[in-house]
Amino acid sequence: MNDAVKMDTPSATQSDVDFDAIIIGAGVSGLYQLYRARELGLRTRVFEAGPNVGGTWYWNRYPGARFDSESWSYGYSFSQELLDEWDWEEHFAGQPETERYLNYVADKFDLRRDIQFNAVVAAAHYQDDNHSWKITLDDGSHCTARFLITAVGVLSAAVMPRISGTDSFKGQSCHTHNWPTEPVSFEGKRVAVIGTGATGIQAITEIAKTAGHLTVFQRTAQWSAPLHNSKVTPEEMADIRKNYTDIFARCQETVGCFIHAADPRAALEVSEEEREAFWEQRYSEPGFGIWMGNFKDVLVDAEANQLMSDFLARKIRERVTDPAVAEMLIPKNHGFGTRRVPLESGYFEVFNQPNVKLVDVNENPIKCVTPDGIQTSDADYGFDIIIYATGFDAITGAFDRIDIRGVGGTSLKDKWADQPVTFLGIMVDGFPNFMMVMGPHAGLGNFPRAVEYTADWVAELIGHANTRNVTRIDATADAANAWTDHVVELNDGLLFTEVDSWMTGINRNVDGKDVRRIMRYSGGHPAFRRRCEAVSQGGYQELSMD
Ligand code: NAP
Numbered sequence: 001m002n003d004a005v006k007m008d009t010p011s012a013t014q015s016d017v018d019f020d021a022i023i024i025g026a027g028v029s030g031l032y033q034l035y036r037a038r039e040l041g042l043r044t045r046v047f048e049a050g051p052n053v054g055g056t057w058y059w060n061r062y063p064g065a066r067f068d069s070e071s072w073s074y075g076y077s078f079s080q081e082l083l084d085e086w087d088w089e090e091h092f093a094g095q096p097e098t099e100r101y102l103n104y105v106a107d108k109f110d111l112r113r114d115i116q117f118n119a120v121v122a123a124a125h126y127q128d129d130n131h132s133w134k135i136t137l138d139d140g141s142h143c144t145a146r147f148l149i150t151a152v153g154v155l156s157a158a159v160m161p162r163i164s165g166t167d168s169f170k171g172q173s174c175h176t177h178n179w180p181t182e183p184v185s186f187e188g189k190r191v192a193v194i195g196t197g198a199t200g201i202q203a204i205t206e207i208a209k210t211a212g213h214l215t216v217f218q219r220t221a222q223w224s225a226p227l228h229n230s231k232v233t234p235e236e237m238a239d240i241r242k243n244y245t246d247i248f249a250r251c252q253e254t255v256g257c258f259i260h261a262a263d264p265r266a267a268l269e270v271s272e273e274e275r276e277a278f279w280e281q282r283y284s285e286p287g288f289g290i291w292m293g294n295f296k297d298v299l300v301d302a303e304a305n306q307l308m309s310d311f312l313a314r315k316i317r318e319r320v321t322d323p324a325v326a327e328m329l330i331p332k333n334h335g336f337g338t339r340r341v342p343l344e345s346g347y348f349e350v351f352n353q354p355n356v357k358l359v360d361v362n363e364n365p366i367k368c369v370t371p372d373g374i375q376t377s378d379a380d381y382g383f384d385i386i387i388y389a390t391g392f393d394a395i396t397g398a399f400d401r402i403d404i405r406g407v408g409g410t411s412l413k414d415k416w417a418d419q420p421v422t423f424l425g426i427m428v429d430g431f432p433n434f435m436m437v438m439g440p441h442a443g444l445g446n447f448p449r450a451v452e453y454t455a456d457w458v459a460e461l462i463g464h465a466n467t468r469n470v471t472r473i474d475a476t477a478d479a480a481n482a483w484t485d486h487v488v489e490l491n492d493g494l495l496f497t498e499v500d501s502w503m504t505g506i507n508r509n510v511d512g513k514d515v516r517r518i519m520r521y522s523g524g525h526p527a528f529r530r531r532c533e534a535v536s537q538g539g540y541q542e543l544s545m546d
Contacts, residue, residue, distance in 0.1 A: 016144075017130070019043050019044060019144070019146075020042035020146050021037050021043075021045075021147040021148075021462070022044070022045055022046075022047065022124075022149070023045075023149045024149070024151060024402070025047075025055055026048035026050075026111075026115050027053070027057070028057070029153065030055065031053060032076060032451055033151050033455040034111050034115070035078070035109055036456065036458070037459065042462070044114050045115075046115040046116065047116055047120075047137065048116065049118070049119065049120045050117065050118070051118055052117065053105075053106045053111070054099050054102045056153055057098040057099050058099060060095060061179045062095075062176040062179040062387070063184075063186075065095035067092045068288060068342070069092070069287070069288065072088050072247065073251055073258065074446060074448055075088070075101065077244070077248045078452055079108075079109075083241065086101060088232050089232060090230070090231055091231075091286060092343075119137050121136070122403065123402065124404045125405045126432060128407055131432065131471040131546070132146055133434070135148065147434075150398075150436045151438070152398035154398075155392040156392065156398045157397030157398045157400070157401055158175045158176075159392055159393050159397070159509045160175060165369035165370055168369065168371050169373075169383075169386055170371045171372075171383055171386065173386040174388065176199045176200075186207050186385065187212070189212050190381075190383045190385070191211040191213070191214045191387065192217065192374055192387065193214065194366070196219070197222070199389045201222060201342040201344050202344075202345075204347065205344060205346055205347045214356045215356075216356065216359065217366060218329075218358060218359065219360075219361050220331065220333065222331060222342050223309065223312050223331055223334075223335075223336040224341065224343065225283060226343065227286065229345060230286070248449070251446060252449070254524075255445070256443070256444065257445045257449035258288050258292045258445060263295050267295035267301075267307055268297060268303060270295075283315065288341070290341070291341040295308075299496065305335040305338070306335060308336045309331070309336040316330050316348055320348050328358055334499040335499075337495075338495045338498070338501075339501040361376070369386065391502060391507065392507070393509075393513065394503070394505070394507065394519070395440050395502070396440055397507075399439070406431035412428065415428070419488075419517050419518065420518075420519065421480050422440055422484060422487075423542060424483060425441035426454060427474070427475040428475065428480065429474060429480040440520070442521060443520065444520050445525065453532075461473065464536075470545040471546065473540075473544070475544075476542060487518055487522075490521065491522050497516070497518070505517035
């Protein structure tokens with residue numbers, strides 16, 4: 001359980017601004033940051049683009065959307081009452097359950113009264129004359145605030161593929177992120193899914209159950225491993241509730257805040273029998289243990305990684321009956337775990353079904369979408385439904401879509417064009433009073449754990465400023481550059497940095513996102529927290545305060 005930030009702040013009311021804090025986003029991060037801002041007595045407004053709370057878990061309502069983290073390790077930990085009241089139904093909750101949970105949180109803590117829905121932030125400009133931010137919505141309305149806190153998520157800027165003709169299609173189509181709220185029936189329909197990331201893999205598995213015919217367009221095969229989801233029994237829930245303190249403590253100790261910690265042994269140190277037995281065990285267990293709880297060298301040593309990849313390739317060959325299809329489903333251009341591992345629930349068996357066809361778009365590129373379907377270099381496919389599971393302009397994309405300008409009108413998008421520069425992944429030099437919850441250079445992993453810590457840190461900083469009548473906080477350029485250098489260095493030797501993926505900032509459907517960049521902190525959450533605590537306990541010497 002993390003410590004509550006409780007500070008005796010004097011009245012935070014500052015008459016020269018409309019709000020003390022504006023938060024962008026009412027997802028997992030924004031809801032909690034609002035809760036913390038309220039505790040500080042800040043006049044706060046949240047702008048949320050959607051019509052309801054939930055962020056990721058509002059938008060991504062595609063069939064099969066669910067957690068890959070254990071539900072009970074993903075929920076908020078800050079409120080004992082909430083932990084006592086909420087029963088998880090599944091070990092890996094589906095989107096509807098998670099959306100219900102976040103609505104429950106919003107209602108329980110009466111958060112909605114400070115949230116403006118359907119409010120898309122178009123611009124945020126820092127005004128140095130009164131140390132404030134002017135925030136403009138896409139309808140032209142605007143307001144001012146002392147602090148601007150982004151809670152925009154790392155995977156919220158959905159991206160359509162660069163394929164011509166998408167608007168000409170006469171059937172139903174959408175990106176998985178923009179899934180309609182009304183039910184979509186696949187019964188008897190000819191369905192296409194483009195994209196086989198974590199989203200595509202979940203959606204394909206579900207859609208294949210009812211579609212008349214499903215065609216999967218794959219560009220990169222994935223090292224996917226079984227999720228092993230199950231219902232949470234009342235007895236299990238009682239046990240989980242008794243153990244919440246230990247569960248959250250365990251999450252705090254691991255690199256990615258998951259309950260799974262790397263095995264202290266190296267794959268190359270143990271015998272082949274021991275290695276295989278361990279991997280078989282991990283393959284049969286629920287969740288990310290196979291990725292986060294693997295031998296310690298699997299994600300850093302090319303030989304260990306190859307052995308692990310070979311193990312998974314054997315599993316794919318065992319599960320897919322047509323050897324040619326199995327080969328198509330085995331990744332050839334990256335090793336296991338060097339991209340975010342999608343967890344699956346019968347994905348590979350889908351390709352044994354007579355109503356499912358796999359198309360490799362490297363062999364047969366998509367030429368265009370037509371009014372009736374999709375044309376590849378070798379065939380014309382007729383479809384009733386086309387689903388774009390083509391991912392996101394990750395991490396910086398949501399920032400790029402807002403015209404954010406700091407001191408002297410400097411654009412954040414321009415500042416980050418080559419490489420994000422941040423201090424602790426929370427602040428950006430030259431952008432005073434601007435804080436990010438899960439911005440670039442934050443550690444990825446089990447989000448709510450990292451979100452709670454970061455939102456607490458931000459709240460503590462604002463409390464510190466308010467008690468001292470400080471109205472302008474900025475990271476020094478030296479501090480931001482030193483942190484950024486440190487983040488970059490941490491990536492040396494990690495196999496994932498040599499692979500194209502959203503985690504290395506690649507999205508060839510977006511201009512300027514075709515060169516790998518260091519987008520995340522790889523030092524692990526315990527080290528991250530130590531660093532943040534050193535800054536706060538040291539009196540924020542890395543920040544300038546006026
Ligand atoms: P993604 O991993 O970026 O996958 C996008 C897919 O679309 C890739 O297979 C990509 O191929 C393909 N694609 C893009 N443009 C294409 C084109 N023009 N032609 C053919 N294929 C194209 O995005 P995602 O699947 O939405 O997942 C993103 C992240 O969201 C995940 O890694 C995960 O962190 C998170 N997520 C979490 C959960 C969960 O917790 N359960 C579920 C879903 C997603 P290439 O690989 O070749 O680029």
